[in-house]
Every structure is written in structure tokens, then in C-alpha cells.
Amino acid sequence: MMNKNLPGWRELPEGAVVRDPGNTETIDVSGWRVFKPVIIDDKCTRCRLCWIYCPDGAIIEVIDEKAKMGKRYEVDYVHCKGCGICYAECPVNAIEWVPEER
Amino acid sequence: MALKEVGPMEEIRNHMQIPRPEYIAGGHSACQGCGHFVIIRHLLKASGPNTIVVNPTGCVEVVTTVFPYSSWKVPWIHVAFENGGAVASGVEAAVRTLQRKGVLSEDEPINVIVFAGDGGTVDIGFQSLSGMLERGHKVVYVLLDNEAYMNTGIQRSGSTPFGAWTTTTPVGKKWKGEWRVRKDMIQIAVAHHIPYAATINPAYPVDMYNKMVKALKADGPAFLHAYSPCPTGWRFDPSKTIEVARLAVLTGYWVLYEYDHGKYKVNVPVLKRKPIREFIKIQGRFRHMTEEQIKRLQEIVDEQVEMINKLVGRTVIGPVEG
Amino acid sequence: MPRLALTTNYAVAHAAKDSDVDVIAAYPITPSTPAAEKLAEFAANGEIDAEYIHVESEHSAASALVGASAVGARTFTVTASQGLIYMSEVLYIASGLRLPIVLGVASRALSAPLSIWGDMHDIAVLRDAGIVTYFVSSAQEAYDTVIQAFKVAEDPRVHLPAIVDYDGFVLSHVTEPVETLEKEEVLKFIPKKITWNTLNPKNPISMGTVGEPDWYYEFKYQQQVAMENALKVAEEVDEEFGKVFGRKYGVVEPFMMEDAEVALLAYGAHAGTARVAVERARKEGIKVGLVRLKLWRPFPVPHLKKLFDGISVVGVLDRAMSLGAPRQGPVALDLMAMYASDPSSAPKMASYTIGIGQRDVRVEDILYIINQLAEFAKGKEIPERTIPIGLRE
Known part of the structure; x- marks a missing residue:
């Protein structure tokens, strides 16, 4: 069935190019999660491994002068799919694995 | 005290130096725990914004670029499945000639990278890759090897390891998973007289990052063979991607080594290898394997380790721990 | 305007040289081989400022040109027969990506049985690919039409690949007098102006995306409209060519x-x-x-x-x-x-x-x-x- 709400052929870019690359950032994949990672800031040693190993770039390194060692790590819950790599790889158990409640 | 982050194209001393900017956005539809995206994230950080990516058909292509979306923050092109090497050859040749003619600025070198899967590299794209390497195009060709055709739903490729179950090497009365030994792509690449070839692994991000920098700086084609665990196709929990990748190195199944202008070097020595059983027991694709098959796979790994030790001229990867 | 004795193969090679192509990727196949050789000779003598990619197949020739055109290069290749149909997968994509690649095709029969001889089974396979396709009848016309083909293909109303097709042997290997043009006057007629989508780190785009059922049809229709536009553009270009260089052919004669x-x-x-x-x-x-x-x-x-x-x-x-x-x-x-x-x-x-x-x-x-x-x-x-x-x- 034709979706009438989408732009017609005259309005679409030639050759199906995407001109605003990186725009999957606007896609929310949180619905994929069954569990979610929760970072316990007190336990976190800022080793950066969760940020390194995340396939979805969903660990954010926040520069914050007030934080321990000048930075902290946050989960981008829009783009986290809940794979659990950060939870599995955290060397100091600073990430909790919490069931999603919907 | 943490070292400062570096810019693209510079080698690093530890993982704290990996630059923060991301060139691949989240929100793509890769499976949970997909190894490809850990690798791509870091290789693009090493390459930086002055990069053109050629991406033959495969998982990475379909999960990142469903119109009107794209996860790529650097210029990106997909043409077909079997022609990554040829498309990249054209991109590189065009960059070179347009820079010479003043259409593109010569002050800002443009890196050309191919991200291709094992199907697109060791099978259908083999000839195209060979042509690109032989002609000497300055391209970094990255083989993201998840050891089967995962995009079409787990069919065997020329890179599927001995013993592995796939949907086209099923476990039946006669067949017990894959029965042949995979191609050795590093040796095939080196046979093209290229300056740089290396294996990489996402569990070793510093080694991976630095090899990318070396590959980008090489005076010719470079080939990076990336080990990329696939939770969906290998049948393991997505949280174990890095653990599986690490075990591949610790068992000697995946030796991290490089060929740099005629010299071989093992970058991550393993004094005592773990038995291959440790590696296969956490993956469902090997679950059916008999003692005899496990023994055979151990032999295959031993032979490969021996070959690499010979290449570097000493025993850098040791025996299986007793 | 040097007057040269050229086969049609050589005439298309000269036309590509005089059009100042940036990237050539060619693979030998009878009866188009002499055109690939002539282009190599130009490159070897520095008579052409282009990258010549010695591809390992026609499939890679077309693929390399897609890559090069996608960066903004003016691109050219020659082929025939099995080579053209081996390219066909990629040529469909070149059209879908809206890249103005130009090809000379010395038309030849298709196997089996194997025949190196002329007919037009090869070009017939590409009929539906969304490629502007000319038939020529002389070496002079082939020369002129390659230049026109670049102008049509690169026109923003078109942005499609173009093929100049000439009969294998009967045209490809027969020598005729050809009035050639100086590069400067050709470039005045077809200035280097990149109007199509290109890969440039200064303005990153993604090319070759997936077209789901909600989108694919609209992009195919865009190609059809571009093909329809090409009829008018081809006529305009031929008229203009006639005014500037004194030779014109019409889309039908x-x-x-x-x-x-x-x-x-x-x-x-x-x-x-x-x-x-x-x-x-x-x-x-x-x-x-x-x-x-x-x-x-x-x-x-x-x-x-x-x-x-x-x-x-x-x-x-x-x-x-x-x-x-x-x-x-x-x-x-x-x-x-x-x-x-x-x-x-x-x-x-x-x-x-x-x-x-x-x-x-x-x-x-x-x-x-x-x-x-x-x-x-x-x-x-x-x-x-x-x-x-x-x-x-």
C-alpha cells in the first residue's frame, strides 16, 4: 500500500542519497532492551572500558569538573540495545543489570 | 594519570588516548552485541573525518543505511556485494587525479577504507580484492570476519571454521558442521606484495587502533583482518562478544600479528595457550562437536600457531597449557 | 582541428582523451581492445592526465568507474559482448546512483556458441538499464557522439550513464578520416562541472542506500523521468554541437x-x-x-x-x-x-x-x-x- 504521508518522487534526493548522515541518531532503539545497564558512579573507576566496548556508542563520556577524576560515564538509553557487554566487561562491577519495566 | 587523547592518524599508548569523536552514529539496527560496530567505531576514530568508506553488501550496509537514514558521518558508498576492492580502487584513483588537477585540495589527504564481510571478501569479492591489492591502490581494506554469511541468515563461507554449524553446513546424519579448513587471508594478502597486513580483534582496542594507523600510513594497500564475533550466528549471549573475542586470542585460534614491510611480528604474545575447548564451549555453533572433531580443530590451531611462530622466527605463541 | 585516419575504436579513445577524462578503467575484449590499448598509449605518453586502472575484469572496470564517478571524476571505458553483460550488474547500479559514466561499446555477439563477431545482442541486454544509448554509423560520428554523451550524461536534468555503441569490426576496425578537436575547445563545450552527488569529506553523504517498499518505486520513477529528459537534452546538445563544430546528426536521421x-x-x-x-x-x-x-x-x-x-x-x-x-x-x-x-x-x-x-x-x-x-x-x-x-x- 502506498503511504501518502511520505514525500513524492519530485521531492526525493537523486539516487536515494542521504544528505544528513548520522541521522540514525534520531532512531530510538530502547525497545530492544530486556535488561538495562545502570552505572554506579561511586564504584566506577573511570577505566573507560564500557565506552570502548559498546557497539552502539551508547556509553557517553561526560566531562564534568565536579565529578571524580573530572568525568563520568552515562548510558544513552535511546541508543542502548541492552546487549550487556558493558556489564560483562566492567572490571569492578560498577554496572548493574536491571530488568526493564514497561 | 590518564594520557591525553590524540588526533586521528596518530598511534596511541593506551586506550585512554582514543579520541572521543564518533563517526558512526547509534540507532542503527545491528543485532545486540554485534562485534562489527565495536571495530568500526575505533577504526573510524583512527582515520578521522577525512575518510571515504566503501562498504560492499552485508550486515553493516543493511543495518546502517536504510533510506532515509544513515549512520555514517563520513562519506560512504555501497555499490554491490563482490566489488569492494574495485570500487575503492576507483575512489582512490579519482581522489588522486582530482587532487593533482586541483579539483580536490591536496593539503588534506583523504583516507579510503573498505569495510567488507567475509562473504564479500574471501568468496564473492576475492577477485576484486586481489586486483586492488596487486595494483597498489592506497586503500585500507578491512575484512570484518564473522565467519559466515550472517546477513542472509548464517550460511557457510570460505571463512567458516572447521566444525562450525551453519544453515548450509547443518548437523545431520552425514554432515557434522563445516568439514574444511578456512582460507588464510593474511597469507593471501601478503602474497600480493603489499606493505602492510595485520589481524585485529576488538578485545584488544589499542592494538587494533594502532594497526589502523599503520595501515593508513602505509605506502600502498593495507589489509586488516578483523575478528568479529557474531552473537546471533555463533549462538552465544550478546554480552559475551568481547569475552569470545579475547578467548580466540588466548587459545591461539586468532593470533594477533602483523606483516610490516617484509617483517612479521606477533603483537600479543601468548605464552601458554588455553585449550581450544575453552573457546568453543561458549558458542552454540560448536555444541555438536565430537571429541574427534575437537581434537582435529585443536590440530588446525596448532598448525597455524606453528606457522606463525616460524614466520616470526621464534616461539611467541606457546604450547597449550597442561 | 587535426584530421586523422582513425578506426572507430581509436576515434572513441581520442574523444575520451580530448574530453580530458580523469579516470579510465579498461579490460581487453575483442573487438574493443584497440580502444583500451590506444587509451593506455595516451597515458603512457603523458598525452592524457588520467588514472588508468588495469582492472582484472569488466565487472571491476564498471565498479571502479562507479567509485571514481562518485568522487566527481569524468570516467570512461570501452568493452563489448560478454564484457558488457558482465558489467551489466554494475551498470544498472551506476544508473540508479545517477552517475554520468560514459562507455564505448564495440558491439559483438553473445555466447554460445562463442562468436567474436559483430551483432548487437550485447547492447540489447542493457536496453532496460537506464542508460542513454546511442548507435553510431561512422568513426567521425563515434568521436563526436562520445563528446556529446558526456554533455548529456552530466546534464543535471539527466545524470545517467551513457553508451556510444558501434558495430564490432565493421566500424570498430575500419579506418576513416576523422576531424578531431583540440582539448581546449572540447572543454569549452563540456566544461568540468560536477553537478551530481559526490563523496566529499567536506560534505559527507551516503550513496547506495537500501530502498524499502515505501521508497524504491519513487527512485526508479526518477530514473525514468531522467531518461525522458535525456531525449530533449540529447537534441539540444546535438544542435549546440552542430553550431560550434559544424556537424550534427539528430536523434533520428x-x-x-x-x-x-x-x-x-x-x-x-x-x-x-x-x-x-x-x-x-x-x-x-x-x-x-x-x-x-x-x-x-x-x-x-x-x-x-x-x-x-x-x-x-x-x-x-x-x-x-x-x-x-x-x-x-x-x-x-x-x-x-x-x-x-x-x-x-x-x-x-x-x-x-x-x-x-x-x-x-x-x-x-x-x-x-x-x-x-x-x-x-x-x-x-x-x-x-x-x-x-x-x-x-
Whole structure:
């Protein structure tokens, strides 16, 4: 069935190019999660491994002068799919694995 | 005290130096725990914004670029499945000639990278890759090897390891998973007289990052063979991607080594290898394997380790721990 | 304007050189090989400022040019036969990506059985690919048309690949005098202006995305519109070329059509033979004309309709066989479709296949066809099938 709400052929870019690359950032994949990672800031040693190993770039390194060692790590819950790599790889158990409640 | 982050194209001393900017956005539809995206994230950080990516058909292509979306923050092109090497050859040749003619600025070198899967590299794209390497195009060709055709739903490729179950090497009365030994792509690449070839692994991000920098700086084609665990196709929990990748190195199944202008070097020595059983027991694709098959796979790994030790001229990867 | 003795293969190579192509990727295949060799010679002597990629297959030739064109390079290759159909996968994509790659094709038969000889089975395979496709009839026309093809392909209303097709051997290997142009005057006619989508780190885009059912159709339709635009653009470009350089061809070329009662529709080298036959038949009192099809895709419907208005029978001479179709000739099929919505205005049509696998085509063969057309015009029944010429029973 034709979706009438989408732009017609005259309005679409030639050759199906995407001109605003990186725009999957606007896609929310949180619905994929069954569990979610929760970072316990007190336990976190800022080793950066969760940020390194995340396939979805969903660990954010926040520069914050007030934080321990000048930075902290946050989960981008829009783009986290809940794979659990950060939870599995955290060397100091600073990430909790919490069931999603919907 | 943490070292400062570096810019693209510079080698690093530890993982704290990996630059923060991301060139691949989240929100793509890769499976949970997909190894490809850990690798791509870091290789693009090493390459930086002055990069053109050629991406033959495969998982990475379909999960990142469903119109009107794209996860790529650097210029990106997909043409077909079997022609990554040829498309990249054209991109590189065009960059070179347009820079010479003043259409593109010569002050800002443009890196050309191919991200291709094992199907697109060791099978259908083999000839195209060979042509690109032989002609000497300055391209970094990255083989993201998840050891089967995962995009079409787990069919065997020329890179599927001995013993592995796939949907086209099923476990039946006669067949017990894959029965042949995979191609050795590093040796095939080196046979093209290229300056740089290396294996990489996402569990070793510093080694991976630095090899990318070396590959980008090489005076010719470079080939990076990336080990990329696939939770969906290998049948393991997505949280174990890095653990599986690490075990591949610790068992000697995946030796991290490089060929740099005629010299071989093992970058991550393993004094005592773990038995291959440790590696296969956490993956469902090997679950059916008999003692005899496990023994055979151990032999295959031993032979490969021996070959690499010979290449570097000493025993850098040791025996299986007793 | 140097006047040179050139084969058509050499003429297209010269045209690519004079168009200042940036990237060439070529693979040898008979009968287009001498064009690839000539381009290499230009590169070897520094007569051309281009990257010459010694690809390992035609598939890679087309793929490399897609990559190069996607960066903004002016690109060119030559091929034939199996080589062209090996490229076909990538050429469909080049069209979908809207990249203005130009190809010279020395048309040759397709296996099996293996034949290195000329016919147009190869180009017929690419008929539906969304590629602007010219047939030429001389080395001079090939030279001029390659230059025109760049201008049409790179026009923002078009942005499609283009093929200049010339008969293998009969044209590819025959030497004729060719007026060539200086690079400077060619570049004035086709300035280097990148108007299509390109990969540039300064303005990153993604090319070659996935088209889901909600989107794919619209992009295919865009290609169709671009093809329709190409008809007008090709005419404009030919007019302009005529004004600047004194030679023009039209998208169709009529010969003795003014008072014709029956007509031939031919293309490529056979149009030259047909011309001689038409002159002879005229002397015998048959009111026959000839239309040479210069532009095959897009198909010049209004031009042909106008020329065939009032003609009683058109005989279409095809050099390829669409096996199992209602008529075997691909151009004959186009002509049938052209009148589908208004059959009352259509002339009767007889479909012929000639010159298959380089089967000799003599003036007498075409005279035989003309005589048949005259009989059909008088009411003799036209067979419900394609009539093979020069076939042993």
C-alpha cells in the first residue's frame, strides 16, 4: 500500500542519497532492551572500558569538573540495545543489570 | 594519570588516548552485541573525518543505511556485494587525479577504507580484492570476519571454521558442521606484495587502533583482518562478544600479528595457550562437536600457531597449557 | 582541428582523451581492445592526465568507474559482448546512483556458441538499464557522439550513464578520416562541472542506500523521468554541437523520407548499407525511405511518429534477437509498443533480423527486403513473425 504521508518522487534526493548522515541518531532503539545497564558512579573507576566496548556508542563520556577524576560515564538509553557487554566487561562491577519495566 | 587523547592518524599508548569523536552514529539496527560496530567505531576514530568508506553488501550496509537514514558521518558508498576492492580502487584513483588537477585540495589527504564481510571478501569479492591489492591502490581494506554469511541468515563461507554449524553446513546424519579448513587471508594478502597486513580483534582496542594507523600510513594497500564475533550466528549471549573475542586470542585460534614491510611480528604474545575447548564451549555453533572433531580443530590451531611462530622466527605463541 | 585516419575504436579513445577524462578503467575484449590499448598509449605518453586502472575484469572496470564517478571524476571505458553483460550488474547500479559514466561499446555477439563477431545482442541486454544509448554509423560520428554523451550524461536534468555503441569490426576496425578537436575547445563545450552527488569529506553523504517498499518505486520513477529528459537534452546538445563544430546528426536521421510510401528503420553500420539499397530501389521506382535510429534509449517516439506518418509499411532491421518475444527484433518491439495506444495511426510493420553473428549483409539483401515491403504495401500479408535474412533453411 502506498503511504501518502511520505514525500513524492519530485521531492526525493537523486539516487536515494542521504544528505544528513548520522541521522540514525534520531532512531530510538530502547525497545530492544530486556535488561538495562545502570552505572554506579561511586564504584566506577573511570577505566573507560564500557565506552570502548559498546557497539552502539551508547556509553557517553561526560566531562564534568565536579565529578571524580573530572568525568563520568552515562548510558544513552535511546541508543542502548541492552546487549550487556558493558556489564560483562566492567572490571569492578560498577554496572548493574536491571530488568526493564514497561 | 590518564594520557591525553590524540588526533586521528596518530598511534596511541593506551586506550585512554582514543579520541572521543564518533563517526558512526547509534540507532542503527545491528543485532545486540554485534562485534562489527565495536571495530568500526575505533577504526573510524583512527582515520578521522577525512575518510571515504566503501562498504560492499552485508550486515553493516543493511543495518546502517536504510533510506532515509544513515549512520555514517563520513562519506560512504555501497555499490554491490563482490566489488569492494574495485570500487575503492576507483575512489582512490579519482581522489588522486582530482587532487593533482586541483579539483580536490591536496593539503588534506583523504583516507579510503573498505569495510567488507567475509562473504564479500574471501568468496564473492576475492577477485576484486586481489586486483586492488596487486595494483597498489592506497586503500585500507578491512575484512570484518564473522565467519559466515550472517546477513542472509548464517550460511557457510570460505571463512567458516572447521566444525562450525551453519544453515548450509547443518548437523545431520552425514554432515557434522563445516568439514574444511578456512582460507588464510593474511597469507593471501601478503602474497600480493603489499606493505602492510595485520589481524585485529576488538578485545584488544589499542592494538587494533594502532594497526589502523599503520595501515593508513602505509605506502600502498593495507589489509586488516578483523575478528568479529557474531552473537546471533555463533549462538552465544550478546554480552559475551568481547569475552569470545579475547578467548580466540588466548587459545591461539586468532593470533594477533602483523606483516610490516617484509617483517612479521606477533603483537600479543601468548605464552601458554588455553585449550581450544575453552573457546568453543561458549558458542552454540560448536555444541555438536565430537571429541574427534575437537581434537582435529585443536590440530588446525596448532598448525597455524606453528606457522606463525616460524614466520616470526621464534616461539611467541606457546604450547597449550597442561 | 587535426584530421586523422582513425578506426572507430581509436576515434572513441581520442574523444575520451580530448574530453580530458580523469579516470579510465579498461579490460581487453575483442573487438574493443584497440580502444583500451590506444587509451593506455595516451597515458603512457603523458598525452592524457588520467588514472588508468588495469582492472582484472569488466565487472571491476564498471565498479571502479562507479567509485571514481562518485568522487566527481569524468570516467570512461570501452568493452563489448560478454564484457558488457558482465558489467551489466554494475551498470544498472551506476544508473540508479545517477552517475554520468560514459562507455564505448564495440558491439559483438553473445555466447554460445562463442562468436567474436559483430551483432548487437550485447547492447540489447542493457536496453532496460537506464542508460542513454546511442548507435553510431561512422568513426567521425563515434568521436563526436562520445563528446556529446558526456554533455548529456552530466546534464543535471539527466545524470545517467551513457553508451556510444558501434558495430564490432565493421566500424570498430575500419579506418576513416576523422576531424578531431583540440582539448581546449572540447572543454569549452563540456566544461568540468560536477553537478551530481559526490563523496566529499567536506560534505559527507551516503550513496547506495537500501530502498524499502515505501521508497524504491519513487527512485526508479526518477530514473525514468531522467531518461525522458535525456531525449530533449540529447537534441539540444546535438544542435549546440552542430553550431560550434559544424556537424550534427539528430536523434533520428531520415533519408528520402519526404515522399516515401514504405520505409526502413535501421541502426549502426547497416544503416549505411540500407542507404545504398534505398538509392538503388528509388531508381527502380520504389518509393522507399530510410530512418536511421541514432538514439535508442530514450526511444525517440515523437520523432519516429512524425517520420512514419502516412507510411504504409515499415521494415525494421534488427541485429539482435529477443528470443521468444512476439517479434525477435528489440527495436521492432519498441516500434510495436510505440503505437500501442493509437494503432489507427500506425504503419504496418515487418520485423527482420539481419547480420546476426556477422552474417554478411549485402545491398541485395536489403533490396530484397525493400521489394517485400513494396508487396506488403500492396496488400500481401505480413508474416506474424520476424523474417530472418541470410539464414540457411
